[in-house]
Amino acid sequence: MAELEGIYTIWLRETKRFFRYRSRIVTSVVTPMLWLLIFGTGLGAAVRFGNMPGGYEAFIYPGIIGQTILFTSIFSGLSVIMDRQYGFLKEILVAPISRPSLVMGKALGISTAAVIQATILLILSFIVGVPMTPVVFILCMGIALVMSVGLGGLGLVIAAFTDSMEGFNLIMSFIVLPMFLLSGALFPITGLPSWLQTGVYLNPLTYGVDALRYAILGESALPLGVSIIVISAFAVMMVLVSSLLFSKKEQSLM
Structure with a gap:
């Protein structure tokens, strides 16, 4: 019960932090929509994209959702650096909960923010002419949750x-953009x-992204089962690795 209470407390703190910055919510929704409307419409008008209903805008729609999850999940790691700088991380580390529970609480808080933003984009699917049914919506939510835990x-x-926000942002510039461009979000x-x-x-x-594309459009380059297994294994691995790193890295703070 102590572990579950610790996970819940950390998750609640991360969730409250997300809702406290309303401009962040607006920006995270407006930016993907600009990608869809400007990039999708502009490039879609220049190329012929098969016979897919909705054309190129529909094709990149799952990719833009994946982009939102990627950016939100990874950049939320900045909260750890802020907690370290303000001394809050030390208070968490002396709490009677394990490192995996600490990391899981953080990851769930991060994934909650990412899933909320993905939900907003799914609700706005009519903008790109993509039908959204309850079954598709629920399946996408499950995929988004697993993705966000792994990326978080x-x-x-x-x-x-990293010990500074500058160092974190520098590393991000070498990871986030290549991950997005090599995900198939913008091209088959x-x-x-x-x-x-x-x-x-x-x-x-x-x-x-491929799993989201199958759920939304019914088309994919990979079997859905394979995609689910890979992102699930990735999520478990990232939680375990980050737990191990925090156990070693943060001993110097104690």
Whole structure:
């Protein structure tokens, strides 16, 4: 019960922090919509994209949802650095809960923020002419949750190695953009050169975007079961790795 209470308390704090900054919610929704309306419409008008209903805008719609989950989840790792700088992390570390519970509470708080933003984008699916049924909505929520836990864990891993916001942002610039561009969010992953396919299939975001595309559009390059297994394994691995790193890294603060 103490572990569950600790997880709940940390999750609640992260969730309250998210709702406290309302401008962050607005920005995280407006930016993806600009990608859809400007990039999707502009490039969609320049290329012919098969016979998919909705055209190129519909194709990149799941990818933009994946982008939102990626940016929100990983950048939320900044909260660890803020907690460390203001001394709050020391207070958490002396609490009678395990490191995995601490990390799980953080990851669930991060995933809650990401899922809320994904929910808003799913509700706005009519803008790009994509039908949204309750079954599709629930399936997308499950996929988004697993993706956000894994990517949030990745953000915590990076935060465990950095002591400043500047260092965190520098590392992010070398990770987030390549992950997004190599996820198949903006182009099909089939028929690519072999050297590019290697990067695409090593990218965990690829499987999350492909699973979302199957759930929303009924089309995918990979079997849904394979994508679910990969993102689930990635989520478990990131939680375990970040727990191990915090156990070693934060001993110096005690």
